[in-house]
Each structure stands twice: as C-alpha cells, then as structure tokens.
Amino acid sequence: MKLYFSTNLNPRVAVAVARYLGSPVEFVRASPRDPRFEDSFRLINPNALVPVLVEGDSALWETDAIACRLSGIAGVDFWPTGALLPETVKWLSWSRSHLTAAGEVYYFENIVKPKYLAALPDQRVIEAIEEDFHRYAKVLDDILGSRRWLIDDRLTYADFRAATIMPFAQEARMPVEGYNNILEWAGRLDDIEAWRAPFSGLI
Ligand SMILES: N[C@@H](CCC(=O)N[C@@H](CS)C(=O)NCC(=O)O)C(=O)O
Secondary structure (H helix, E strand, O other), X not given: OEEEEXXXXXXXXXXXXXXXXXXXXXXXXXOOOOOOXXXXXXXXXXXXXXXXXXXXXXXXXXHHHHHHHHHHHHOOOOOOOHHHHHXXXXXXXXXHHHHHHHHHXXXXXXXXXXXXXXXOOOHHHHHHHHHHHHHHHHHHHHHHOOOOOOEOOEOOHHHHHHOXXXXXXXXXXXXXXXXXXXXXXXXXXXXXXHHHOOOOOOO
C-alpha cells in the first residue's frame, strides 16, 4: 500500500492518521500539481491532489476516505461508527465547511502566496474572512470548554480532522489568541507524536 503525500494541510492529516494507526503503508512524497508530474498523477487521482492511498489496482483519494479505510484496516474505532457515526460526520462536515474553510484563507494568503507564488497576501481577502473565522472558532472553543475531545471523551479522527489548520495557525497568522480551549486541545494533540511530527523521517 502506498500513501502519496505532500506537506500541505490535507495530506498532513492523512500522514498523521497513518502514523498514529501504524498503518502498513509506504509513504511516497508527491508534487501532483507540478506540470512535470500532473498528467501521470491523474491516473491515481483525476483531481491531481494528494493524499492518495493506492492498494493494488485501486486508488482512494480524499483525506477522510483514506482515514476511514486506514482505521478499518487497523481494526480500531479511531473512526467512530455505529451510534457515533452521525457525530463523526457532523464534525468532518462542520470543520470542512466552516473552521477549516476560513483557516485555509489565512493559510493560502500568508503561507502559500509568499512561499510558492512569490505574491503578497491580500489583506482585503484576509479581512473578509475574519468574521467567519471568529464565528466558528468561538463555536469550537465553547464546545471544548466542557470536553477534552470532540467525540465520546476520547481521541478520534474527528479531532485530527477538525484540527487540520492548527499546526499552521502561527505561521499563517490565524487569529487564534484568546481561544484558550482550542489552544489547550491543540496542545493535547501536539502531545501525540504522530500528530506533532507526521513527516519525521519522511522528508
Ligand atoms: N478534498 C481533498 C483536498 C486535497 C487537497 O486540496 N490537496 C492539496 C494539499 S492541501 C494538494 O494536493 N495540493 C498540491 C500539493 O500539495 O502538492 C482532501 O480532503 O483530501
């Protein structure tokens, strides 16, 4: 099994999951949008994005699908199912549509543009997303005020996924100060080596 990754937001989560679960994958660093590789990469992901999990003839793309598959292979309930499945779906959907979506704007403007596109951040774009960021950060912060983890009082994939942006918060200048419950939760995640340093020994 091969897990194609880069060090960006979504593949970082997939690699962290694989390392946390001790998945039997070979990690393959990829640059799917590099014009030199894009056409051949489309054979395993027509979107030309990472992560991709290749097992024999089948290629699975989308971070959540890969996490679901790796959790199944590990035979653990890192991906909560049964009565907890709706909660799992809720957190994946919520984080994707709201907090991560807002955080990605900071990530793109303050990291991707200066680092890879030789462009300056657009402050108007950042200002336009600020209200959304605070709205959803407050939702998460309030909820984490009464629990350590998002589901079932234990670490699950929902925590990894909802925290997609957190490892980049400082560099991307996301306005996370004051959201103490979020920061403490992110600190608890950082106590987990697979989350804190997913690329250790890989890059
Ligand atoms: N919806 C996809 C998004 C995948 C995605 O946007 N991947 C980006 C990184 S965050 C990518 O492959 N960019 C090119 C690269 O990293 O080289 C998922 O959840 O896996």
